[in-house]
Amino acid sequence: xxxxxxxxxxxxxxxxxxxxxxxxxxxxxxxxxxxxxxxxxxxxxxxxxxxxxxxxxxxxxxxxxxxxxxxxxxxxxxxxxxxxxxxxxxxxxxxxxxxxxxxxxxxxxxxxxxxxxxxxxxxxxxxxxxxxxxxxxxxxxxxxxxxxxxxxxxxxxxxxxxxxxxxxxxxxxxxxxxxxxxxxxxxxxxxxxxxxxxxxxxxxxxxxxxxxxxxxxxxxxxxxxxxxxxxxxxxxxxxxxxxxxxxxxxxxxxxxxxxxxxxxxxxxxxxxxxxxxxxxxxxxxxxxxxxxxxxxxxxxxxxxxxxxxxxxxxxxxxxxxxxxxxxxxxxxx
Amino acid sequence: xxxxxxxxxxxxxxxxxxxxxxxxxxxxxxxxxxxxxxxxxxxxxxxxxxxxxxxxxxxxxxxxxxxxxxxxxxxxxxxxxxxxxxxxxxxxxxxxxxxxxxxxxxxxxxxxxxxxxxxxxxxxxxxxxxxxxxxxxxxxxxxxxxxxxxxxxxxxxxxxxxxxxxxxxxxxxxxxxxxxxxxxxxxxxxxxxxxxxxxxxxxxxxxxxxxxxxxxxxxxxxxxxxxxxxxxxxxxxxxxxxxxxxxxxxxxxxxxxxxxxxxxxxxxxxxxxxxxxxxxxxxxxxxxxxxxxxxxxxxxxxxxxxxxxxxxxxxxxx
Numbered sequence: 001x002x003x004x005x006x007x008x009x010x011x012x013x014x015x016x017x018x019x020x021x022x023x024x025x026x027x028x029x030x031x032x033x034x035x036x037x038x039x040x041x042x043x044x045x046x047x048x049x050x051x052x053x054x055x056x057x058x059x060x061x062x063x064x065x066x067x068x069x070x071x072x073x074x075x076x077x078x079x080x081x082x083x084x085x086x087x088x089x090x091x092x093x094x095x096x097x098x099x100x101x102x103x104x105x106x107x108x109x110x111x112x113x114x115x116x117x118x119x120x121x122x123x124x125x126x127x128x129x130x131x132x133x134x135x136x137x138x139x140x141x142x143x144x145x146x147x148x149x150x151x152x153x154x155x156x157x158x159x160x161x162x163x164x165x166x167x168x169x170x171x172x173x174x175x176x177x178x179x180x181x182x183x184x185x186x187x188x189x190x191x192x193x194x195x196x197x198x199x200x201x202x203x204x205x206x207x208x209x210x211x212x213x214x215x216x217x218x219x220x221x222x223x224x225x226x227x228x229x230x231x232x233x234x235x236x237x238x239x240x241x242x243x244x245x246x247x248x249x250x251x252x253x254x255x256x257x258x259x260x261x262x263x264x265x266x267x268x269x270x271x272x273x274x275x276x277x278x279x280x281x282x283x284x285x286x287x288x289x290x291x292x293x294x295x296x297x298x299x300x301x302x303x304x305x306x307x308x309x310x311x312x313x314x315x316x317x318x319x320x321x322x323x324x325x326x327x328x329x330x331x332x333x
Numbered sequence: 334x335x336x337x338x339x340x341x342x343x344x345x346x347x348x349x350x351x352x353x354x355x356x357x358x359x360x361x362x363x364x365x366x367x368x369x370x371x372x373x374x375x376x377x378x379x380x381x382x383x384x385x386x387x388x389x390x391x392x393x394x395x396x397x398x399x400x401x402x403x404x405x406x407x408x409x410x411x412x413x414x415x416x417x418x419x420x421x422x423x424x425x426x427x428x429x430x431x432x433x434x435x436x437x438x439x440x441x442x443x444x445x446x447x448x449x450x451x452x453x454x455x456x457x458x459x460x461x462x463x464x465x466x467x468x469x470x471x472x473x474x475x476x477x478x479x480x481x482x483x484x485x486x487x488x489x490x491x492x493x494x495x496x497x498x499x500x501x502x503x504x505x506x507x508x509x510x511x512x513x514x515x516x517x518x519x520x521x522x523x524x525x526x527x528x529x530x531x532x533x534x535x536x537x538x539x540x541x542x543x544x545x546x547x548x549x550x551x552x553x554x555x556x557x558x559x560x561x562x563x564x565x566x567x568x569x570x571x572x573x574x575x576x577x578x579x580x581x582x583x584x585x586x587x588x589x590x591x592x593x594x595x596x597x598x599x600x601x602x603x604x605x606x607x608x609x610x611x612x613x614x615x616x617x618x619x620x621x622x623x624x625x626x627x628x629x630x631x632x633x634x635x636x637x638x639x640x641x642x643x644x645x646x647x648x649x650x651x
Contacts, residue, residue, distance in 0.1 A: 025370065032408075046514040046515065046516060056538050161604055162377075163604060164604075191376035191377055191541065191605075192376070192541070192543070192582060192585040193376065193581060193582060193584055193601040194376075194586045195585065195587075196585035196587075196598045196600035196601070196605065197583070197600045197601075197602070199587070199598070199599055200597060200598060203595060203597075218514065218515060219587065220589035221586065221588055221589040221593075222363055222587045223589070224588060224590060224591065224593050224594065225587045225589060225593045225595070225596065225598075226594070226595075227592060227594075240455050244594060245591060245592065248589070248590060249589045249591060256466030260516060261515060261587065263519070264516045264518065264519035265515060265544060265589060266517040266519075266522070266544040266545055266547060266548030266549075267544070267548075268543070268544050268547060268571065268586065268588065269588075269590075272548070274523055274526070275519040275522060275523055275548070276519070276521030277516050277518075277520045278516040278519075279520075281484060281486065281517070282514075284480075322362070325618065332470075
C-alpha cells in the first residue's frame, strides 16, 4: 500500500487555515492520504469536516486571499502541486486531475451550450489538436460515455434534468481522461434511482479510463458500493483510515466517531427502536478543543484525551487516531 | 387506538401551467389512525410536498375530500381553517428559509401562541416558550438569539417547537431531517419519536430517504408522479414490495455494509416524466421493466391485493 512509485496522489501532513475577521479557521489539521493507480478512496465526514477544502487544495484552487496552506505537501504523480506556477497548474487541472463539483445546478454556465462547455476543456487541456468537426465528434462521444445522446450537445443546461446535468459535469471532468478524478459529493443532490444510475456509470467509466478516484461523500452506503479504501474525517483530521473491509467490518475496532456515524444511520435490515447518534455538535473550527478533537462528544473519552497529541494506532492497513486503541485487536477478543 | 384521525378521499391538486395541467397530486386516498405515522416516500417532483400542503389547505385542493376528525376541511378559507390549525401543524423542510430572520428564537416559538391568543398573561406565555424549548432540546441561552446564529439542527428544533406550540394532534413533517448531517439527523429523529410516544402525535412524514422512513413509520405510501402506487405496513413494504417502482427504489439504496462493492444495481432506467398532461395508463409504464400493453392504455386501480397491502399495478401478481 505504501509503495511510492504507484501512488498517483500523496498528501503529507497537510494543514489549511482560513483567515477571516482576525479569526483563524483551522479547516484541515495534518492529514495524510495516499491514492494508488486505479484505487478509489472514499473521504467521509459531515459538514465542516474539511473534505471539500482538501479536494480544492489538491488542484491548488483554494481562495487565494483567505486560505493558507500552512504546512504539508501534496504530490500529484510525485510533483508538489503547491509549489507549481499558475501556468503549470493549468496543465494539470483538467488533464491529469479534474474535479466533479457537488452542485450541478450552479456549476454549469447557463448561457453556454453544454457541448461548448465540454469542448472548452478539450481545447484548453487536450494535447491533440483537432478541427472543429473533430471536436464536435469527440464531444458527442464523451456525452455518449455518460449516457447522454451526442445530439444533445447543442442544448443549454436548463434543458437538462438534475441527473443529466450531473452527467454533463462528469463528462467535463473526464473529457481529457484524467488520472485522478476528484468527485465532491457527486450524487448528493440526486434522487436515489438517478444516484444508482450515476454510480453505475462512474463504475463503468472508471474501468474504461482506469483513473483513480477520490470520492467525497457523507453517505456510507455510497462508499460501500464504490470505494476500495476509506478515510473518515472529523474536524480537519483523519480519525480512521483503512481498506473498505477495515472500516466496514463490525468485528474490527473503530474510532468512536466512526461508531457514532454508523449508529446514526437507520438500518434497513435490522429494526431498531432508537438510533444511537453522537451527542452534541461539530466543534467551532476557530476554537478547536485541545487533545482529541472529538473528546467533547465522545462517549468513552478519558482525562488523557483532553490534552496532548493523540497517537495513531496502526494494524496493517488500518489506522485509528484514538488513544484508546493502543493495542488494536478485534473487538470481541 | 384505531380511531381514524385523517382521511383523504380522491384528493387531487392540479396546477395550471402554460403547457397544460400539471397533475401534482392525482386521485389519492388514504386514512391515518391516531398515534400512527404514515410515511410518504418518492423522488423529487412526485408530489409528496404538495400532498402535505393540500391536506393542510395551504394549497386548495382541485377536488376530493380531506376529513379531519370527522370534519370536512377541504376548501375552507384561512379564517375557517384557523380553529383546525391548532390541531394540524406542519414542520417545514428547510430550517434556513422557513424562519423569519428578524425574529428571535423566543418570538418565533411564541408566534403561534400569539396568533391563537392562547395566553393572556405574558409570563405564562414565556413559561410555555421555555417549556417548549426544553421539550425540543434547545438550551435556555438561545432564547434571544436570531436564527442565523444557530446551526441547522437547532433551527430545525425551532421549527419543531413552533409546530408543537399549540399541542396539535396531527403534524405534517415535510422532509424535516433532509438538510441535516447524519449525526444531527439521528438526534432529531429520536426527538420526534420520543415526542410521539409521550404526546401521542400522528405524523404524516414526507421524505425521500427510505431508511429514515422505514425507521419512523408504521405505514408507508410510495408516490410516483402524483399517484400513490403502493401502501402497506412499513415492514411489509421492505419484505414484499409488489410495485415495480417500489422494487426499483429499494434496490437503488446504497447499503452501508460489506458485500455491496461494485454490485451492479440494475438501476431503474430513465427519469421521471413530465407531470404536465400525463399520458393515459400507468405513470410508471415508460420506465417499468415489466410493462405490458394494458399498462399504457388503462390506469391501474389502487386496490387492496392482500390484507392491508394496497398497490396500483396491472401486473402485481405476475
